[in-house]
Structures are given as structure tokens and as C-alpha cells.
Amino acid sequence: KNQAQEKVNELREILNKYAHEYYVLDKPSVPDSEYDQKLQELRKLEEAYPELITADSPTQRVGGEPLEGFTKVQHEIPMLSLSNAFNEQDLRDFARRASQGTDKPLAFVCELKIDGLAISLTYENGKFVRGATRGDGTTGEDITSNLRTIRSIPLSIKEQRKIEVRGEAFMPHKSFLALNEQKEKNGEEPFANPRNAAAGSLRQLDPRIAASRNLDVFLYGVGEWEAEEINSHSGRLEYMKEQGFKTNPEWKRCDSIEEVLEYVEYWTTERPNLRYEIDGIVIKVDDLDIQEELGYTAKSPRWAIAYKFPAEEVVTT
């Protein structure tokens, strides 16, 4: 039996490494067949020794019975929405206001604004214990069983202190087109856009449906966290990546608003080549102490802004 425990631990470690390479880094080091073969081996061992099964085993992604409903979740730290900018002048005004709010030198972080569903993931003792929707910012819904099915969300991390990370769940273009093709074939109403498709998939009570929708995530922030030794947004992005979370690789630290405008310019033309939907660029003051100095308006941070791309003219064929 101890031999089975050792083999199970060894298989889980290898499978978690393969899954991280494939789903998080997009750089598999082995063919799918190798992963499938090891996963089958682990399933057989867990079948023979059910007492060895743990919630964070790679075999436990798609849970049991469908839920009766979703329970409510209170966000200790509100999940705020961002105020919008629509043009260069709005961005220059944002940068000016921010520089007037501090006497420290300002740096920004630019990120692609993923067009999906905002989510919150909580880990305790290194285990994924709860996932929730943003909801109205203070009250969301517990969708843990659906989020467990997203392979790029790790079921365990190294950090043992309680940590809550936040990000966007989304449906890549390819999955969206395939899903709508399937819906049209079944004579069902197709989803209007990938954001609705992701939200609709995560609102399913049966995790097997969410599991079939090929959803993905990019994490971009930290909510509650027992440790607070990092004092920049860019440092947090690097920390999250190191913990095995999927962060969007296109983020960039900018030392001036000119650099921010160049980043916005670049992605305005580059956007159609992305394999997922973005609806803008998020710009944040990088230094957390300056974020603290700048504070919040009634509904959004003064240290962040969302530049929104002009709505694409709908080509009616």
C-alpha cells in the first residue's frame, strides 16, 4: 500500500508538471499520449486504493453531481470595476491626475483587457478551496466546481498562506466558433460573443457542461493575502506566474505615458491576431504605495483605467 502511495504521489507530480507546461505555459514537453497514459495509470491506482484520492488530484477536475443552485459569496475586498478612457486625451488626463496625487516618480503597467468573466480564486494551505464570480463586486456566486474544470487553474500551489487571486475566465475564439457551430447544428440559439459563452458556461449547474466548453483564464490581481511583501503590481504578476498561475504574457511596465500610448497603438492593430477576445487595455500605476495614496472614487480605483477600443462596426453581410 505504501508503494501505491509513492506511485500515486510520483504520478501526480509528473502530471501536474505536464499540465502546467501544456495549459499554463502553452509549451508541452511530452506528447498528449504520454499525459493520457500517465493519467490512466493514476485513475487505475486510485480505483484500486480509493482512500488515496485527494481533492487536488488531476483525476478530480470534473466533480460529481450537478448543483441545486449557487451559494452566495461575500468578497472581503470588493472586486471593483474600472473607469474608462476612450482616447489619447483621456489617457493623458489619467496620467496627469495620478502624477498630481504623489510626489514619487510614476511607472505604469499595461495589460490586455480580456473580454470574459471576472473571477476570484481562494487558496488555503496551498489548495484551491473556492472560486467565485465577481457578481456586483461585493456579492458573487460560488462556482468552485465549474472553475475546477478549467485546466489552467492549478488545484494546488506552493504558497501555504491564504491567498485570493483575481482574473478573467474566457473562451478562446476557436472554442467559441466550434461551440456555436455545434449549437447551430442542434438548432439551438448560438452565443452572441465569447464573453456571453464563457459566462453561460460557468453558470451551468452541471460541471460536466463547463468541462466541455474549453474555457481558459488569465489572472491579473491579488485580493486577500496574508503576506504582503510585494509592493508593485508587476511584482505581483511575476509572483503569480511563479506560483503556477496563468498570467497574460503581453503585460508591459511603462515608465511614461508616451510608452503607454505606444503600447495602446501597437495592440490596436495587433488585436485581430490574438486567439482570444480583448475589449481594451488596462493601465495601472505600478507602485502599490502610490496606489494607496491615490485611493478610490465611489466605484473604481484612481490608480487604474481601462482604455476601451472603439466598438467594431458590425459588418452586416
Ligand SMILES: Cc1ccc2cc(C(N)=O)cc(O)c2n1
Ligand atoms: C482592478 C482591476 C479590475 C478589473 C480588471 C479587468 C482586467 C481584464 N478584464 O483583463 C484586468 C485587470 O487588471 C483588472 N484590474
